[in-house]
Amino acid sequence: MMNHPQTPVYVIGAGLAGTEAAWQIARAGVPVVLHEMRPQQMTPAHHTEHFAELVCSNSFGAKASDRAAGLLHEELRQLDSIVIGKADEHEVPAGGALAVDRGVFSADLTATLANHPLIELRREEVREIPREGIVVLTSGPLTSAALAEDLQRFTGMEYMSFFDAASPxxxxxxxxxxxxxxxxxxxxxxxxxxxxxxxxxxxxxxxxxxxxxxxxxxxxxxxxxxxxxxxxxxxxxxxxxxxxxxxxxxxxxxxxxxxxxxxxxxxxxxxxxxxxxxxxxxxxxxxxxxxxxxxxxxxxxxxxxxxxxxxxxGVMHRNTFINSPQLLEASLQFKQRPTVLAAGQLIGTEGYTAAAAGGWLAGTNAARLALGLETVQLPGTTMMGALFEFISSASPKHYQPMPPNFGIVPQLERKVKNKRERYGKYRDRSLADLRTWCREVLKLSVAA
Known part of the structure; x- marks a missing residue:
């Protein structure tokens, strides 16, 4: 039987990515210290102290699994994501979109994590990346000034924190x-x-x-x-x-x-x-x-x-993100220090579901590091795998945040002209490959 570690993993930021990461680490039997500076220090965008607060829309995007967001939902369901699980539980009518009662959703996640015996909550600003141990950075686009400065020192790079205008x-x-x-x-x-x-x-x-x-x-x-x-x-x-x-x-x-x-x-x-x-x-x-x-x-x-x-x-908004292609592996580990991982908008993914997906992978790999196991990368044919492959291999010179989309997944062996049919085949391939990966790599059985 595997001995569970006593040294905690540090997760910095309790947004969607941090919430998912902390939960996956604790599920693996590894203790977590989850840092969240709210309400001691609020951001201009947040209004509550709850984890995974949805500051913009209450929608996680299209539900249909032949759409990019919907496929990401389905992949995360197969991987037992707490964020998507709670989204399903607190869903409200929104046509073809997965939308939630945002207040209840965030409050439930906060209470669920607070009640986990392996998760310690610390309501305080983290001004520096811990110099030792395993760390998951999920501080988001409104990273505090002090932590942002330390992140610049850590990477040796200026990173983007400005009125960002990006091209389509x-x-x-x-x-x-x-x-x-x-x-x-x-x-x-x-x-x-x-x-x-x-x-x-x-x-x-x-x-x-x-x-x-x-x-x-x-x-x-x-x-x-x-x-x-x-x-x-x-x-x-x-x-x-x-x-x-x-x-x-x-x-x-x-x-x-x-x-x-x-x-x-x-x-x-x-x-x-x-x-x-x-x-x-x-x-x-x-x-x-x-x-x-x-x-x-x-x-x-x-x-x-x-x-x-x-x-x-094209978008124009205040944004903070690192140059992931230069800094991260597709496992979401920093190349210069593999015991530090990152996820969420900080790494240049866009959208609620993508943040949860990054949190799942960073949290899973942080737990594996703590347990002495090799880290993993998702199959490139899945939406999650394709997204993290993109953010780790795009051109560093022109890197801009990317939402989940079918343009980043490998093309089919046989070209399909009809877009809906093509996307359906992408979905079928993704979910089949994910089931195989779960069985062979994670040693988990996932229902078809």
């Missing part, structure tokens, strides 16, 4: 390759960009639509802490500076020729490959604060993107 990401299969062409400016290096060309009429129409599009509301505490960078201006702000501003910026056509025809253009929108497999493409220079519906409407007017499928919309 498009599924490669949805880009019209009869219009978009591959090329790099002045033919330097490989043809690593997809280019969507515009004539003068198309450009002026796009410019006018962009100038008139409706922007998303910015929260007051984010507005007060905003830092704008000229090199990272929202595309709509750039458009408002003048008719030709974008043509001398990210839409400049200079040095770009369609090798198929020899044509040159009035303006060109470039898309940069986001992942190793070339399934995701980032709209270069299209940081934006437009409402999501407006983004889809305006950006689909770009030639070649008329049927664009967006896996992440």
């Amino acid at each position: 990401i498009v599924v490669g299969e949805s880009i019209n390759r009869e219009i978009a062409f591959r090329a790099s400016r002045y033919d330097k290096g490989d043809a690593d960009y997809l280019n969507c060309p515009m004539n003068r009429e198309e450009y002026l129409q796009f410019w006018q639509e962009l100038c008139n599009a409706e922007q998303a509301e910015v929260k007051e505490f984010e507005r007060e802490s905003a830092k704008f960078f000229e090199g990272c201006l929202p595309i709509e702000e750039m458009a408002k500076r003048g008719e030709d501003t974008m043509r001398y910026g990210p839409l400049k056509p200079v040095g770009l020729t369609d090798g198929r025809t020899g044509d040159r253009f009035y303006a060109v929108v470039q898309l940069r490959q986001e992942d190793k497999a070339g399934q995701l493409w980032n709209m270069v220079g299209f940081q934006t604060n437009l409402r999501w519906g407006e983004q889809k409407r305006v950006f689909r007017s770009i030639p070649g993107l008329e049927n664009a499928e967006f896996v992440r919309m």
